Amino acid sequence: MSVNTHFGKAPQMPEDVEEALPRAVALSWGVAEHPQRGPKRELSIERIVDTAIEVADTDGLGAVSMSRIATELGFTTMSLYRYVTSKDDVLALMQDAVCTIRIPPDDELAARGGSARNAGEETADWRAGLRRWAMASIEVIQEHPWFPDIPISGIPLMPNNLAVLDWGLREMRDLPLTDAEKMSTALLLSSYARAIAVVERDVSRSQSADAPATHGEAFTAALSELVTPERFPDLAPLVASGAYADSDGADEQDDFAFGLERILDGIETYLAGRRSGEPVTAFEERPEAVPRDKAVREAAKARREAESKLREARKNEREAIARARERAAREAERESR
Structure with a gap:
């Protein structure tokens, strides 16, 4: 896999642009000034990131280190620092690199029912578009199971991540939603897909391991x-x-598909209220957290202890019944003789 960014050919931009961006973000956009390179020109940011992805795909994210990447490439560890300043930069670039997924072009959206957008009409099949967009998150994690192990450090800033977000917003282009509501919808769907993908990944791992x-x-x-x-x-x-x-x-039952359709049902109901002009509740305050009470914890502990004793008593009862039946069987056998 190659990194679909502009490493190496930085466009002319004001210096304050580069200074305002985190180093990895500036590298991904090609607006960072590269440190002076060594004599071996064949090393590049693309090769560093591609190699890191290969290591993570094979041995997991924990195996990715600057020394491991350097060994795989046949360079010294210090050679890598001419291109990236830290492992964190590499991880961020890896995360963006695997988001080079196929994004449907606009004409494909029109063929699916969105050709009337110029007339101000709503896209005919926005559900299909958002359904496909949400599934893309699962596919990335299926191909690169380490992807969600890199913590989310903030809003998307890198080009490939932003391209994916732009695709999702395009699917909502003609819906009667505010900008904030579109962003909330994107967060809802992407978070749901990410959560399901992580659960599926972990369950798959547990089934393949030597576990009961x-x-x-x-x-x-x-x-x-x-x-x-x-x-x-x-x-x-x-x-x-x-x-x-x-x-x-x-x-x-496909749990992901079931949940996704219910989310889309909710969005459709919300849209219906928007179209009708009826007042809709955009959001409500979060419920108050359940208070942590020592008495509740002690009562729960007492209940668990009582249940443990009850299970032990039931076990003893079953064993006693089994022994009684064995004695009865032996006595019956002696009488028959």
């Missing part, structure tokens, strides 16, 4: 002993049926 199976009849029976109707009245039936630990996807 979290499905099957034996597991369901064991879990049912803990998740009792008394404590979990609504969850217990799902556990008993096997639906809760359905890691094999036997229910054939």
Whole structure:
């Protein structure tokens, strides 16, 4: 994969532009002045970033270091610092580089139903566009599982990230939303897709590792002993049926698709209120946090201890019943003789 940015050929810009940007951002836009390069011209920012991505794809993000990258390239570690100032710069450039996804051109959007935008009419199939946009986030993480392990340090500033955001805003271009509402919608969809992708990644990793199976009849029976109707009245039936630990996807429901459609339903309802001119609630204040109370924690601890004793008592009861049945069977066998 090559980095779709302008490393190496910086356009002429005022010095204050470069100074106002973080180093990695300036490098991604090609507006940073490169430090003096060494004699080996074949080394470049593109090669450094591409190599770092290959290391992360193979061995995980934790394996990425300046020394590892230098070794893979056949250079000294100090050689890399002629191009980037720190590992953090490399990580930021990696994150932007893998966002070189295919963005549908405008004519593709028009073919899907948005050709009437010049007349001020709403795009016919905005849901399809946002659905595809949200799925792109999952695809990036599927291809590069380390991607969400790099912390979000602020708003998108690099060209590829901004191109993806621009695509999402284009899908909302004709919707009756304010600029702030469009940004909130983009955040909602991208956050949801990112969260689901991380869950899917982690579940996949746990299933491929040497970990106890979290499905099957034996597991369901064991879990049912803990998740009792008394404590979990609504969850217990799902556990008993096997639906809760359905890691094999036997229910054939795509959790991501289901949740995404419900989010889009909500957006559509909000848009309907906008079109009708009726007052709509843009937002409400966040609910107050549940107070942390020592008495509540102590009561919860006491409940857990009581439940543990109850489970132990039930176990002893089952063992006693089993022993009694064995004795009865032996006595019956002696009498039959």
